[in-house]
């Protein structure tokens with residue numbers, strides 16, 4: 001792994017002095033302490049760092065789920081930090097997919113119907129079957145979440161997130177609840193999404209091996225970026241040790 005200064009594609013995100021403080025006075029928690037960051041479009045980015053270092057806070061602000069206390073964040077040419085609530089909702093709907101540790105599928109809907117929850121309201125969605133095929137589950141379209149393994153449910157959640165063809169896919173601990181073989185299958189799907197659709201993928205994880213898949217690894221510590229490493233060579237999901 002080597003840090004280089006080679007030219008990168010234009011940033012999909014650019015933050016300047018991004019700061020998030022919860023509470024006030026002696027009880028204040030400084031979740032982000034002035035983060036300056038560029039994320040080039042189309043990259044596979046992994047955020048690592050100790051618990052409480054600010055990774056999820058950054059993801060939530062870039063994903064339009066939260067607002068900073070100070071500083072700016074741009075999505076391409078648009079300033080997220082200047083958007084109204086309605087504009088942020090539209091930004092999330094049009095451009096952002098989320099995958100969380102727990103899959104948040106609707107138990108009463110089958111896999112296809114869970115994906116259709118998103119495709120019905122998206123501007124230029126894939127067909128739900130196509131999205132399920134992308135994650136290798138087209139033959140399980142009629143199965144309910146209770147009939148699927150944890151890894152399969154997470155793959156349905158990924159299909160749901162990518163079916164609207166988001167510009168960015170944010171994943172917060174996507175393999176946190178999975179065993180190694182299943183986690184590997186989920187990471188394979190995420191790298192496929194990045195490579196086949198060109199989606200920028202940003203993953204927060206404690207699984208340090210995931211960093212081997214990344215174009216760029218951002219190490220967080222105490223509300224700031226300690227180091228950004230660009231991988232000259234990436235491994236595939238099949239190659240990483242678990």
Ligand SMILES: Nc1ncnc2c1ncn2[C@@H]1O[C@H](COP(=O)(O)OP(=O)(O)OP(=O)(O)O)[C@@H](O)[C@H]1O
Nearest residue numbers: 022029030031049050051052053054055056057058
């Ligand atoms: N709503 C909130 N109110 C108060 N403090 C919060 C809130 N959300 C997060 N924090 C604090 O902000 C800091 C950063 O939290 P964050 O969730 O971003 O860390 P993280 O690096 O993602 O941690 P983890 O790896 O455990 O998920 C932590 O000290 C956390 O307790």
